[in-house]
Each structure stands twice: as structure tokens, then as C-alpha cells.
Amino acid sequence: MSISRRPWLVPSILGALVLVAAVVVGVLAWQSFSDSRAEAAKAQALDTARSSSAQILSYDAKTLDADVAKSRKLVSGEFAVSFEQLVATVIDPVAKQAGLSNKATVTRAAVIDSRPDQLDALLFVNQTSTAPTQPQPASVMNQIKVTMTKVGDQWLVSGMQPL
Numbered sequence: 001m002s003i004s005r006r007p008w009l010v011p012s013i014l015g016a017l018v019l020v021a022a023v024v025v026g027v028l029a030w031q032s033f034s035d036s037r038a039e040a041a042k043a044q045a046l047d048t049a050r051s052s053s054a055q056i057l058s059y060d061a062k063t064l065d066a067d068v069a070k071s072r073k074l075v076s077g078e079f080a081v082s083f084e085q086l087v088a089t090v091i092d093p094v095a096k097q098a099g100l101s102n103k104a105t106v107t108r109a110a111v112i113d114s115r116p117d118q119l120d121a122l123l124f125v126n127q128t129s130t131a132p133t134q135p136q137p138a139s140v141m142n143q144i145k146v147t148m149t150k151v152g153d154q155w156l157v158s159g160m161q162p163l
Helices: 009-056 061-072 077-098
Strands: 101-115 118-130 138-151 154-162
Touching: 009 061, 009 101, 009 118, 009 138, 009 154, 061 077, 077 154
Parallel strands: none
Antiparallel strands: 101 118, 118 138, 138 154
16 A cells, blocks of 8 residues: 555644644743743742841841841741740840840852752851940851741741851
8 A cells, every 4th residue: 555545644644743743842841931930939049048147147236126026027937936046045135235236248149959949058148246345346257058948929047057
């Protein structure tokens, strides 16, 4: 039997090839879309790690209660418990008694590891402390590992560890 006796064979083969090509293009497009969404989420989490960490590590004795209230909205999980303990036992008494202020600035940040709902980042943080009893501000450069966890549609700090 020749192909000329089966006029439907060539269009059927071409149709099948077009269908396979369309499926391959669709899969590749979806993968590209998913990858770009993952990269956007990673960038958002890293930006939030920078800004949230600067907020959490910054406070002024004159506005301490408001500063801590802002920071509470940025933390979650076990870190929220640790943060509350640190505020109650160290930051609140020391800052209020000594008139201490601390300004943190994240100078560099990099992703260590990322998953769809969690990101670990390395942050380089410059902290400058001032107090009425100090003639000059004291500056320290720190490296911290920050874990961000997505809670609903928001990235929150769920871990902070000095390195």
C-alpha cells in the first residue's frame, strides 16, 4: 500500500506532530512562568529580610515602645517568643535606663537557601549605638543569618542568628 492510497495519513501525522509541539511549548512556557514567579518571590523575601532586620535591630530609647510594636509585626514562630524575651530582659531595661539608641543598616544581603515558603539569607549589618554617656557613637559590623517564612501573603522573620 502506498501513501497515495491513504490520503489521511500525512495530515494525521502532521496533526500529531503539531499537537506534540504545542504540548512541549506549553510545558516550557509554564516552567518559565513558574521559574520567574519563584525568582520574584525570592527577591521579595530578600528585600523583606533587609528591611525587617533593620527595623528589628533598630530602636531609640525615646520611642522604644513604638519601635518594638513595629518589630512585633515582622516576626513569627519561635523567633517571636525569643524576641519578646530579649525585649523584656535586655532591650527594654537597658535602653530605657541608659538612654540607648541603636540604628541598624543592612549593607549587603545574599540568599543562602530558598524554598517556596522559606528563605535563609546572609545579611551584613552595620549597627551604630548612641547613649548620652557615650561621647562618640559606637559602630559594629555584624553578619547574621535570617530565616524568612511566608505566612499568608507576607514574609516574616522566623529566625535570626548572629554568625
